[in-house]
Amino acid sequence: MPISKKSRRLTGLTAASALALATTACGDFDFELPEPKPVGCFIAGDGEEYNPNGEQAYYAATIAAVGARDEMPERAIVIALATAWQESSMKNIEYGDRDSVGLFQQRPSQGWGTAEELQDPVYASNEFYRKLVLIDGWDSMTLTEAAQAVQISGHPDKYAKWETESTDMAEVFAEGRAEGIACTASRSRYGSTDTAELAAEYQSEWQAEGAADGRTIRFAVPDETRGWSVANWAVTRSTMYAVESVTYAGKEWRPGELEWADVENADASQVAVTLLSPEDQPSMPENGESS
Known part of the structure; x- marks a missing residue:
């Protein structure tokens, strides 16, 4: 599925907007500047395209994975995602109002867990879903009502604005x-090359094993719903890992590409994630040097 470079950012100022502001401030140019390169991740939605940065996509995929593996209804996952967008801008922050921390800004003093536990995205997601499903009638509430019942926020009306994106x-x-997603991930080649570490992350989030084969980890999947969910999840891991490719169901994504390419020998029974070998990994450039 082609994902265009024209998109809506969830946070911050787009490069195109910054360029327009610079042009307005400095007057008319008599030459054309090159089009800014797209950055971050791109998700095509129903009439919209969203451009979260790599960190945001990484944590959104984790929240959804925890819900999917526990067979939470899609509505619960939407509520969890919208809550994290509102509470932390989908960042695993170590500060907040009073003692709030993490993706959901949960408070140790309110019985959610220790500060260390709440900065574990898997733990924090588990706790959010656990409390949500204990609320009588949560699945018939509006998103704002359900999120507020869990969070007890001082600004309960702000969750709803994230419903479409979530x-x-x-x-x-x-x-x-x-x-469903592609990322520029231009610096992913400097990430971890540890296949055991990635396999452990997959096991923690999906409660399933991955089989390492050299630099490739293969994740067996029962059907294409789980397969594409895992494949899309794997793309977001390029934020932290030196991902060389993700292949599934006759398609392949490589860092820097905004489209999945057709490939042979990529069946629908497994998702394959290949990492760079340490020998092939370039050295991190010095500050100011081009990568």
Whole structure:
């Protein structure tokens, strides 16, 4: 599925907007500047395209994975994602209002867990879902009502604005939208090359094993819904790992590409994630040097 370079950012100022502001401030140019290169991750939605940065996509995929593996209804995953967008801008922060920390800004003093536990995205997601499903009638509430029942926020009316984005992301990361995400991930080649570490992360989030084969880890999947959910999840791991490729169901994604390419020998029974070998990994450039 082609993902265009024209998109809506969830946070911050787009490069195109910054360029427009610079042009306005400095007057008319008599030459054309090159089009800014796209950065971050791109998710095609229903009439919209979203451009979270790599960190945000990484944590959104984790929240959805925990819900999907525990067979949470899609509505629960949408509520969890919208809550994290509102509470932390989908960042695993170590500070907040009073003693709030983590993706959901949960408070140790309110019985959510220790500060260390709440900065574990898997633990924090588990706790959010656990409390949500204990609320009588949560699945018939509006998103704002359900999120507020869990969070007891001072600004309960702000969750609803994230519903459309969160619905699209739940479809990508939990409901198996094919070719649902692509990331520029231009610096992923400097990430971890430890296949055991990636396998452990997969096991923690999906409660399933991965089989290492050299630099490739293969994740067996029962159907294409889980397969594309895992494949999309794997793309977001390029934020932390030196991902060389993700292949599934006749498609392959490589860092820097905004489209999945057709490939042979990529069946629908497993997702294959290949990492660079340490020998092939370039040295991190010095500050100011081009990569």
